[in-house]
Amino acid sequence: MAATTGTVAIQEWKGGEIVFAGGTDWAQEEAARDKLYPNLHEPHRLKSLAGIKIAFISGGTSAVHCLAGDVDGRLYTWGRNEGQLGMGNIKKSSVKGFEDLQLSPVKCIVSEAIAVAAGADFTVWIAGGKALAAGNPQYGQLGDGSDHAYNSKDSSICIIYDPQPTPKSVKGTLAEKTVTRIACGQNHSIAVDNEGAAYTWGSGSYGRLGHRVQQDELLPRKVEEFKGRISVPADAVIAAGGNASFCTVNFPGQIYSWGKLKASGDSQMYPQNFMDLSGWNVRSFACGPAHYVVAADSSAITWGQATNGELGYGVNGKKSSANAAKCNALEGFRVHQVAAGVGYSMFLVGSDEKGLEKLPVFESTAPETAAAGASSAEAAEAEAAGGSSKGGKRKAVASEAKAPASKSKKAAK
Numbered sequence: 001m002a003a004t005t006g007t008v009a010i011q012e013w014k015g016g017e018i019v020f021a022g023g024t025d026w027a028q029e030e031a032a033r034d035k036l037y038p039n040l041h042e043p044h045r046l047k048s049l050a051g052i053k054i055a056f057i058s059g060g061t062s063a064v065h066c067l068a069g070d071v072d073g074r075l076y077t078w079g080r081n082e083g084q085l086g087m088g089n090i091k092k093s094s095v096k097g098f099e100d101l102q103l104s105p106v107k108c109i110v111s112e113a114i115a116v117a118a119g120a121d122f123t124v125w126i127a128g129g130k131a132l133a134a135g136n137p138q139y140g141q142l143g144d145g146s147d148h149a150y151n152s153k154d155s156s157i158c159i160i161y162d163p164q165p166t167p168k169s170v171k172g173t174l175a176e177k178t179v180t181r182i183a184c185g186q187n188h189s190i191a192v193d194n195e196g197a198a199y200t201w202g203s204g205s206y207g208r209l210g211h212r213v214q215q216d217e218l219l220p221r222k223v224e225e226f227k228g229r230i231s232v233p234a235d236a237v238i239a240a241g242g243n244a245s246f247c248t249v250n251f252p253g254q255i256y257s258w259g260k261l262k263a264s265g266d267s268q269m270y271p272q273n274f275m276d277l278s279g280w281n282v283r284s285f286a287c288g289p290a291h292y293v294v295a296a297d298s299s300a301i302t303w304g305q306a307t308n309g310e311l312g313y314g315v316n317g318k319k320s321s322a323n324a325a326k327c328n329a330l331e332g333f334r335v336h337q338v339a340a341g342v343g344y345s346m347f348l349v350g351s352d353e354k355g356l357e358k359l360p361v362f363e364s365t366a367p368e369t370a371a372a373g374a375s376s377a378e379a380a381e382a383e384a385a386g387g388s389s390k391g392g393k394r395k396a397v398a399s400e401a402k403a404p405a406s407k408s409k410k411a412a413k
Contacts, residue, residue, distance in 0.1 A: 015053025015071040016336055017351050019043040019359060021327075022344030023308030026064055026079045040362055041309030041317065043329050043347060047363035049076070057348050059341030060118030061242045061287045062186040066339070066346065067123065073112040075125070079341075082121045083135045083165035086110055110167050117240075118341065119184035119202075124170070124191075129178040131170035131191055131220075136163055139187040140218035141202035143170035147218065172219030174199050185240035185287070190247065191220065192238060196231035198223045198247055206243040207269035208259035214269075225256075225271045241287035243267070246274060248282070255282065276324060277301075288340035292324075293347075295335035300327040300347055308343035329359070 021044065025037035049068070058067040065079025077085040086108035110116075115126040122135025122142060133142040138161040140147055148162040169175060174191060181192035188202030188209060199220040200209040207214060210223045226232045231250050239246040244259030257274035260267040280296040287293075291304030291311060302311040303321040311317070312327040330347060332355065337348040349356060 013055075013336065013350075015055050015351070016349050016353075017356065018046050018049055018054055018057060018068060019330065019347040019349055019356075020046055020344065020362060021312035021347075022306075022310035023342075024362070025308075025343075038362075039308045039343075040360075041313070041315045042360065043312050043327070044360050044362040045356070047361050052076075053351065054348060056115055057337055057339045057346050058116045058118050059286065059288070059339040059344065059346060060120060060184050060186075061240060061340070062120035062289055063118040063184075063341040065118060065123075066341065066344070067116045067118055069113055069116060073114075075108045075110050075113055075116065077108050077123075080121070083163035086123055086125070086134050086165075086167050088166050108167075115182055117182045117184040117189070118339075119189065120186045122184070123167075124182050124184055124189055125167060126179050126182055131174060131179045131182060132167040133170055133189075134164055134167040137161055139203035140216050141184070141187050141189055142168075143172065143174070143189065143201045143218070143220050144168060145171050145218050170201075170220060172201075173222065174220035180234045181236055181238050183238045183240040183245075185245065186242040186289075188240065188245075189220075190238055190240050190245050192232050192234065192236050192247070194234045196226070196233065196250075198226050198232045198236075198238075200245065206260035206267040208240075208243050208245055210245060210258040210269075210271050212269045223271065230256075237282055237285050239285040239287050241292075242289055244287070246285055246287075247271070253278070253281070255285075280324075284335070284337040286338045286340040286345070288345065289342055291340065291345070293338040293340045293345045294324070295338045295347070298332055298334055300330040300333065300335045300338065301325065302327050302345065310340070310343055310345045312345060312347075 021040050021042065023039050053071045054068050055071045056069050065077060065085060068076045088109050110125045110127055110132060113125045113127040117124050119141055122133060125132045137146065137148040142164055148164060149159050152158045152160045177193035179191050180194050183190050185208060188200060191199045199222050201217040201220045204215040204217060209217060210225065211221060232247060233250050237248040244257060244261050246255055246257045248255050255274040255277060256271040258268045258271045277294065282294055282296045284295040288310060291302060291306060294301040301324045303324045305320045311321060312329055333349050333353050335347050335349055339346040
């Protein structure tokens with residue numbers, strides 16, 4: 001099992017192409033959704049990343065942003081920006097009610113990363129065998145030992161959790177280890193090292209950290225269940241849902257889970273066997289807020305609720321599935337990796353996959369909001385090099401980004 005959600009080593013393959021299904025409404029402007037932010041009910045190729053060999057991808061169970069890394073170590077991020085895009089800044093705006101947006105992929109300031117994972121509004125990277133994090137620190141999910149909280153008013157209590165837009169090293173015991181895998185849930189993270197151990201940190205509600213207690217952890221803590229006879233391989237498949245975590249172990253075909261897996265029922269406070277994917281050779285596993293995406297054998301498997309077409313069943317396909325089902329548009333494809341977020345799914349496939357050219361292409365036609373004459377990537381690098389603005393407070397974030405006019409067109413056959 002070589003690939004994981006949010007984690008693939010660049011040297012394992014020659015790179016591929018992203019196929020995307022679901023919503024493109026990053027600004028949540030529902031009135032303009034059909035025209036400017038269409039829902040892609042079937043898997044689409046992305047015009048903005050055409051010709052770029054993608055090594056790995058990542059979303060997050062509550063993420064309204066996406067991440068991708070190419071074979072040369074460059075990172076691309078797009079979607080909402082409250083610090084989690086890793087660009088070193090948070091743009092402010094006088095327009096109320098909207099988050100900062102990056103509408104097309106640009107390079108972030110992390111270099112030579114081999115893996116990345118996205119939470120609701122934070123991101124974790126692996127670079128040089130170490131974990132780096134940026135974004136919202138409220139539950140300790142950045143793993144630096146602090147929630148960065150302070151009282152913003154003298155006369156009353158108004159707690160602000162100061163966003164950390166510049167990626168910094170995750171601290172604690174994990175800082176001394178070589179990190180091989182990373183995944184992020186809504187407000188928590190799970191990592192694997194090269195010695196057969198798993199670590200979790202962040203929000204501890206519903207038992208999602210697997211420590212048998214509902215307690216937040218500001219620093220990475222080892223999951224004690226994985227020791228002795230049951231250990232975690234360095235190339236484990238891991239995933240994190242909103243309130244749950246998943247991990248393969250050293251027994252072939254076995255996946256363990258913990259936390260709250262369904263809306264009803266009790267929480268699992270420690271890792272236990274997960275039987276829903278028995279019989280599948282799972283390569284990659286990703287969780288959205290209400291849907292799951294899996295790469296196994298020569299199939300892409302999805303199930304759950306689909307409000308924006310994220311299951312990839314097509315315009316006339318079913319809108320939800322209680323059980324794991326194949327995404328027919330990608331049947332026969334060897335999906336290298338999957339990722340998921342709020343209302344979307346991503347599939348990373350080989351650029352030479354037979355039938356790839358027949359998939360429709362999604363293309364954003366609106367001009368970027370970056371400085372005239374500069375690409376989004378160049379603008380991001382200029383900000384990082386020239387002393388970017390300080391991060392805005394999480395309580396008040398806004399954007400002047402213009403909504404893109406987007407279109408979906410069939411690729412030439």
